[in-house]
Structure formats: structure tokens, C-alpha cells
Amino acid sequence: MNTQTHFAQPTVVAKQTLTPQQIFRKQVAGESLHPGVSDSVHRHVLTVLVENTLDALNRVANLFSQRGFNLESVSMGEAKDPSLRRMTIVTIGNDRIIAQVIRQLNNLIDTIEVEDVTLHDHVERELCLVQVRCSALERPVLISVVDIFRATVVNITPDSLTFEVTGPPAKINAFIGMMRDYDVLEVARSGRVAMRRELAFEH
Amino acid sequence: MNIATKVLERATESRTSKNAPKGESHTGGGLLTGAEIFIRSLEAEGVEIVFGYPGGAVIGIYDTMHRLNPTFKHVLVRHEQGGTHAAEGYAKSTGKVGTVLVTSGPGATNCVTGIADAYMDSIPIVVFTGQVPTKLIGNDAFQECDTIGVTRSITKHSFLVRDVNDLAATIKKAYYIARTGRPGPVVVDLPKDVLMATAPFHYPASIAIRGYSFAQKGNKNQLQIASDMIRASKKPLFYVGGGAIIADAAEVLTRVARRINAPVTTTLHGLGAFPENDSLSVGMLGMHGTWYANKAVQNTDLLIAVGARFDDRVTGKIEAWAPHAKIIHIDIDPACISKNVPADCPILGDVKLVLEQLEPLVEPKDTSEWLKQIDVWKAECPMSFKSDGKLRPQEIIRALRDKTGGHATVVTDVGQNQMWGAQFFTYVHPRTHITSGGLGTMGFSLPAAMGVAFGQKPGGLPVISINGDGGVLMNIQELGVAAAHKLPLKVVILNNSYLGMVRQWQELFHEERYSHTDLTPTNPDFVKLAEAFNCVGLRCERPEDIQSTIDAAWEVTDRPVVMDFKVIMEEKVFPMVPSGATTDEMITASAEDIN
Ligand SMILES: Cc1cc2nc3c(=O)[nH]c(=O)nc-3n(C[C@H](O)[C@H](O)[C@H](O)COP(=O)(O)OP(=O)(O)OC[C@H]3O[C@@H](n4cnc5c(N)ncnc54)[C@H](O)[C@@H]3O)c2cc1C
Numbered sequence A: 001m002n003t004q005t006h007f008a009q010p011t012v013v014a015k016q017t018l019t020p021q022q023i024f025r026k027q028v029a030g031e032s033l034h035p036g037v038s039d040s041v042h043r044h045v046l047t048v049l050v051e052n053t054l055d056a057l058n059r060v061a062n063l064f065s066q067r068g069f070n071l072e073s074v075s076m077g078e079a080k081d082p083s084l085r086r087m088t089i090v091t092i093g094n095d096r097i098i099a100q101v102i103r104q105l106n107n108l109i110d111t112i113e114v115e116d117v118t119l120h121d122h123v124e125r126e127l128c129l130v131q132v133r134c135s136a137l138e139r140p141v142l143i144s145v146v147d148i149f150r151a152t153v154v155n156i157t158p159d160s161l162t163f164e165v166t167g168p169p170a171k172i173n174a175f176i177g178m179m180r181d182y183d184v185l186e187v188a189r190s191g192r193v194a195m196r197r198e199l200a201f202e203h
Numbered sequence B: 001m002n003i004a005t006k007v008l009e010r011a012t013e014s015r016t017s018k019n020a021p022k023g024e025s026h027t028g029g030g031l032l033t034g035a036e037i038f039i040r041s042l043e044a045e046g047v048e049i050v051f052g053y054p055g056g057a058v059i060g061i062y063d064t065m066h067r068l069n070p071t072f073k074h075v076l077v078r079h080e081q082g083g084t085h086a087a088e089g090y091a092k093s094t095g096k097v098g099t100v101l102v103t104s105g106p107g108a109t110n111c112v113t114g115i116a117d118a119y120m121d122s123i124p125i126v127v128f129t130g131q132v133p134t135k136l137i138g139n140d141a142f143q144e145c146d147t148i149g150v151t152r153s154i155t156k157h158s159f160l161v162r163d164v165n166d167l168a169a170t171i172k173k174a175y176y177i178a179r180t181g182r183p184g185p186v187v188v189d190l191p192k193d194v195l196m197a198t199a200p201f202h203y204p205a206s207i208a209i210r211g212y213s214f215a216q217k218g219n220k221n222q223l224q225i226a227s228d229m230i231r232a233s234k235k236p237l238f239y240v241g242g243g244a245i246i247a248d249a250a251e252v253l254t255r256v257a258r259r260i261n262a263p264v265t266t267t268l269h270g271l272g273a274f275p276e277n278d279s280l281s282v283g284m285l286g287m288h289g290t291w292y293a294n295k296a297v298q299n300t301d302l303l304i305a306v307g308a309r310f311d312d313r314v315t316g317k318i319e320a321w322a323p324h325a326k327i328i329h330i331d332i333d334p335a336c337i338s339k340n341v342p343a344d345c346p347i348l349g350d351v352k353l354v355l356e357q358l359e360p361l362v363e364p365k366d367t368s369e370w371l372k373q374i375d376v377w378k379a380e381c382p383m384s385f386k387s388d389g390k391l392r393p394q395e396i397i398r399a400l401r402d403k404t405g406g407h408a409t410v411v412t413d414v415g416q417n418q419m420w421g422a423q424f425f426t427y428v429h430p431r432t433h434i435t436s437g438g439l440g441t442m443g444f445s446l447p448a449a450m451g452v453a454f455g456q457k458p459g460g461l462p463v464i465s466i467n468g469d470g471g472v473l474m475n476i477q478e479l480g481v482a483a484a485h486k487l488p489l490k491v492v493i494l495n496n497s498y499l500g501m502v503r504q505w506q507e508l509f510h511e512e513r514y515s516h517t518d519l520t521p522t523n524p525d526f527v528k529l530a531e532a533f534n535c536v537g538l539r540c541e542r543p544e545d546i547q548s549t550i551d552a553a554w555e556v557t558d559r560p561v562v563m564d565f566k567v568i569m570e571e572k573v574f575p576m577v578p579s580g581a582t583t584d585e586m587i588t589a590s591a592e593d594i595n
């Protein structure tokens, strides 16, 4: 485990009253040296392997409210080892905050492994169910639209259709965007799951 | 750091001295009740003292204690909060884990403040709470409280024991987690049926916790970088925190600081890690630190942070703090490093081990220019107070120091008394200054001082509890406990008839609107109060009586003495960096005089 952090030395020397040390600190914090420009904030997907207990889930969720971290989505399911669970967490922050999120997650006794998959080649998937009001007349048109997304019809009634679509979050967003043209009755998204992609052929 | 993967290592016992667990213990094939297993486990863990308060959910444990006559002592406190603070005081002064035992519901919620306090100040305590029987959990049963839920964000970890077969191993884990790494409070919730069920007893000699590991030795490359930075520095400064005391690193720290001739400032929790009577000491830094310590911080080119967490009471407005300093940061908690201020050279590890690694890598340095500058600052604005015939709190603290030569354990409460206690007593030994810093819990001092006294070997240092007239009443009930156990506590009340620290802010920042800080209408007669608790009560109203009051108090050896010092209410704590201001905007006592 390498928990030592190595930060780049300051390269830009702004013509302000800031000392080199202050410039360095601002850069590390991801802050601009020029006032008015906000920190660069990114979305990160973390996978967290935790003990298979309710308390472990509670502690992870609690950490985000306790420390004021952003929690955009969380999903949890069985891992390969039945005594563990894998959580996929989507959080937002600048590099300093994300480093804090990871360290604080690691500090929990119930976490076994924390990985920021965003930093690696990885696969992200989400599942989404959408129920749309739809008369028999409109059905063929709607189905031809959702076909483009490879969505499948999982339920049908005389005046509604329910679709299931899986894919990367961007695709789900696009799909939901398209459905806005229709009378959407209900949307359910699973939250993301993610995994590192093992590369068979490194170049 | 991209991937932070915990090493799946066996968390085996590596520390030897602390709490000296007696190791493996079992009873062959026989079955014991949960309550019996609890007691035998504490014995096997080497617990010396339990601060507790009984009730329905733990009555079985108390009954078993009565029958088994365990090797540890049980002290019946008079409020569960007092029990947790006593455990904290015991833990901080001995370096061992403090133990608390309380009942479910209100017993547990009364512990919340103490648990939060221990969490903020990294104090190892284990709090055992009773719980309703497992099948009633969630039913709003009598005296039910979701203790694990309530304490989740203020514990290092917690356990709800659902199976008596897990009890002994859980207790082992609780003590192990509380004591190792960055110490902290652990809650163990014990449902009543688990205490009544039976199982074979086996107290494991070691345990494996796959998700738990902590740093020990520092990374060699980082150490090399650190020693290069030290060599290159012209104005190095040690910034020493509570971690140095937790790690028992005072000796090696002192050696390294003297070797490289670097001045040392400490946080409130670092007091005693470096002798304050050493010429390299610049005392405490921060909001109420010395002027010269803060000056040194603002001018140093290399800050060597040792087990300190860059608290906002230390840094003030963080952007302007230590503007010229490169930072070496030694800490055991990865989440503490670069949390508030990024470190140029982070070293993850135990302070003592890291400093021992660093010692041979550094060479003696000539810093005489820098030390000369610091001496100029020391002379420019020394720590002082007026002597004008009025009874001033600082003079009392100085008299206590002179009485003991600094060889005493001082436990302060929160507020002005805490700051004067930090500023005017000269701390020369580690573990002799104990206070509630992170949470700032009024009512901490008296029960914590009691915990210190319980942890002492015969002939230990005198224990001085310093209080305001506000905070002392928040756990005054423990005076009865200290008296019953004949603890010769020296309880000092700096009685300014006000919530002094709040009054100070009202005077300085709220245009003297003293909203609800006058305690005169509700204060008791503290001498009578002391006597009612079977303690000695003394009153002092004039500076010329300070010495005789203290001398009289030191004559008493078989019970606590309460000294009610009627100090003037106008006295304020200086220097002061106003909240949110930069360290350069410090107000000093003399500046105040001009206004
Ligand atoms: C009214 C009031 C006024 C205050 N004014 C001041 C003030 O003027 N100055 C001041 O300094 N404080 C002041 N405080 C206290 C302040 O709030 C903080 O509690 C304090 O500064 C924190 O001290 P610390 O940095 O030493 O950290 P601690 O809280 O003592 O934390 C210890 C650090 O050491 C690390 N550590 C623990 N064990 C080890 C180990 N074995 N090896 C390595 N690292 C380890 C931990 O991870 C942590 O980072 C005040 C408090 C109050 C209530």
C-alpha cells in the first residue's frame, strides 16, 4: 500500500504577493491562482469492498454525511467472496476532496479495499426502467425509437409501455432525454456499477 | 495516490507495554454466561479499572461482578458522562485504554458527549452499553436506544454483539482497535439476552481484522527527503501535537530537536511533549498561543509537524498561515495528512518510530541566527500579566507551578481557565497536561482529573483540576466519588462569576452586550458545596492569600480540596488571534491596554 502522497512542485509563479509556498498550496488544493475561477471539480467512481454487514453499509453512507462529501449515487451487491459486498459510489470533488474521501473510506474498519476506477480503464453500467404512457396507436413509433437504444419492453398494458435499458450513464441519460417527448409515468435508475477493465493486450 | 488498497494483513499484537494484555485465556469445556464471559474477558485484557453505572440491561453483569469479585476495580460514578471523562483522563495519563460500563437507553445517551470528546482528541476508551434483548430491538422497548446509530459518527468503530459466542473476540477487537493506530473510542453494545446466554469461554491471544491496518515505520525515501529539507532549512520549527504524546515520543523528539537546534512549538495537546523550560521551547501556538510562537510560524522556512492536525484554532485563516514554510508532516492517519494544509513531505507512520528513523539521518545544525531572532521576539512580547493588587487568574496558575515545580498533572476545563492553565503553567513532562481540545467539553476537568488519580501508582504526581465557575458545575457530582475514594485532588475554581470565555468574546466582538453570561445569580457557595460533598473547601479573595491557600490545600492528603479563587471578571486571555483572522493579526495584552 502506498499511502504517501507526492505532489508536483509549483511550476507557475504568478505575479502576486503570494509566497512560493502559498502558490504551491493553492495548486495542490486544485484552486486557481487567480481569484474568481472555481476549483476544478470532477466526478469520480469508486468501488469499495466492504464487510457483508448492514453496519458496514451504514458506516459508509454515514461517512458522506458526517464529512460533508458529495454522494451522487451508491449501489451495493454481493461480491465474489460471499462475506464481502461491493459498493459502487459516485462522488464529486476536486482532487484534494477525492483524496480525502478515499482515505476516510479506507480508515473505516469495515472497508477492505477502495479503488478509484475513474483513474483506470474501466466499464460503467447502469440499468434503468422507464414507464411511458402509450396508446396502441403510438406503440410502433415508440418502439422504433427505443430500439436504437437496444431497450427492451418488459411490460405492456393497453395504455402504457415499460422499457428496460442498460448501458453507460451517458446512454441512460440520452434515453431518458428522448423519452421526455412522451408522457413518462415513472423512472427508476439502479445507480452505477463499475469495474476495472483488465487489458489482455497492453501496448 | 490513485489506488488505496488496504493490505489484508493479520492485525496481530505488536505493541507490548500498553495495557499488557494477559493473552490467551479459557475455561476448558465449561460453559459461561455472557456476563461471566464479559468479566473474564476484561480480566484477560488486563483492565485495571471500570467506570460504570448500573441499570436493567446490565444488571446481570453487576450481579456477576458481585459474585466473581474480579481483578479489576469498579468505580460507581454519579453520572455516565463523568464516567466517560474519567476513562479519558485515565487513558490520557496512563496511555492505557479506559473502560466504561453503562446501561441501555439513557445510560448510553449520557455517554455521548464523552465518546465524542474521545473521538475528537484521539483517546482510547471502550464503552460497553447495555441493550434490550435482541428480539426486542427496533420495537421501542423500554430504555431502548439505537446506540450504535447514535454514536456511529463519533466512534472509531462499534459493535453490536448478537451472539454470545462472539463476545470474547469482540471485546478483544474493541480494545485492539481503540488502542492501536490513531486511538479512539469504541462502543460495544450488549443485548441483555446475549449476556444471559452461555458459551465456552476463550479469550483469543491475537485477532485478525482484515479491514484494519495502520502505519508504523515511515517510508525510507520520504525520510531521506525530509532530512534533505532539514539540512537545507535556515529557520526550522517543530510543530508538535498530541500524536507525539500518544506515541510516547517525547524523548526522541527532544533529542532530535536539540540535535538540529530547532525551536519547538506545541499545540494545546502537545504540551509536555517538549520541556517548556528548555531554551528551544517557544510554548504553545495558535489562537491563544504565545506571540513569539506565532511569529516563528509566520517566519519559518520549514515546519516539521509531528502528530498535529492543523486545527483551525492553530492556523486561524489558513491561506495566510506559515506562508514561507515547506511542511514535513508526520502522522499516523492518512486522512490527516494534507487535510487542511498540503504537506511537501508527508511521512505516514508512528511519530516515535519515524523520529527514531530520522535521528541518524540528521546532522547537527547551526541555527543561531534564527534562535537569536526568536529571542528578540520573546523579549518583545513575553507572556505576562498585571500585578496591581487584584486577584488575577494567571498569578494563581504561576503559584501552582511554583508550588509543584511543574511536577504535577494538570487537568483543565474549557474556557479562559483552560487557556491560562496552558499558558502559565510550565509543562515539562508528557501526559501531565490533559484537556478537552477538539470538542471543548465544559465539565471535563473534574471527572477527568478523578480518572487520572485512579490511574496513578502510590506516590504519583499531584493532580490539579483547573475550572471555571461555569464548567465545574457540569459534572460537580463526581466530587462525591473522589471524596469517597479519598483522592487528594486539588480542585481550583477560577471564579470570575461569568462564562468568562464567552464574556471575553462579547466584550471584544459584540460591543459588550453580555447576553446571558453572568453567573452571579445562580452560582452556589463553592466552599459549602465542597463541604457538602465531604471535601475541604477554601476561599481566596486577595493575591496575598494565594500562597497560603495553596499551602493549606497541599496539607490535605485524604480527600479533595476545592479552592474557590474569586478572581476579577474583567481579565481576558491574551494574546489572541480573533476567530477567522490571520495569525499576523494577533491581539496582545499590551495592545489591549492602549485601547
Ligand atoms: C477554548 C479553546 C481554545 C483553544 N485554543 C487553542 C490554541 O490556542 N492553540 C492550540 O494549539 N489549540 C487550541 N485549542 C485546541 C484545538 O481545538 C485542538 O484540539 C488542538 O489544537 C489539536 O491538537 P493537535 O493538533 O495536537 O491534534 P490532536 O487532536 O492531539 O490529534 C493528534 C494527531 O496526532 C496523530 N497521531 C495520533 N497518534 C499518533 C501516532 N502514534 N503517531 C503519529 N501520529 C499520531 C493523529 O492522527 C492526529 O492527527 C483550543 C481549544 C479550545 C476549546
Ligand SMILES: Cc1ncc(C[n+]2csc(CCOP(=O)(O)OP(=O)(O)O)c2C)c(N)n1
Residues within 6 Å of the ligand: B413, B414, B415, B416, B417, B418, B440, B441, B442, B443, B467, B468, B469, B470, B471, B472, B494, B496, B498, B499, B500, B501, B502
Ligand atoms: C458543554 C459546553 N457548553 C457550552 C460551551 C461553550 N463555552 C465555551 S467556553 C464557555 C464559558 C466557560 O465559562 P467558565 O466555565 O466559567 O470558564 P471561564 O471561561 O470563565 O474560565 C462556554 C459557555 C462549551 N464549550 N461546552
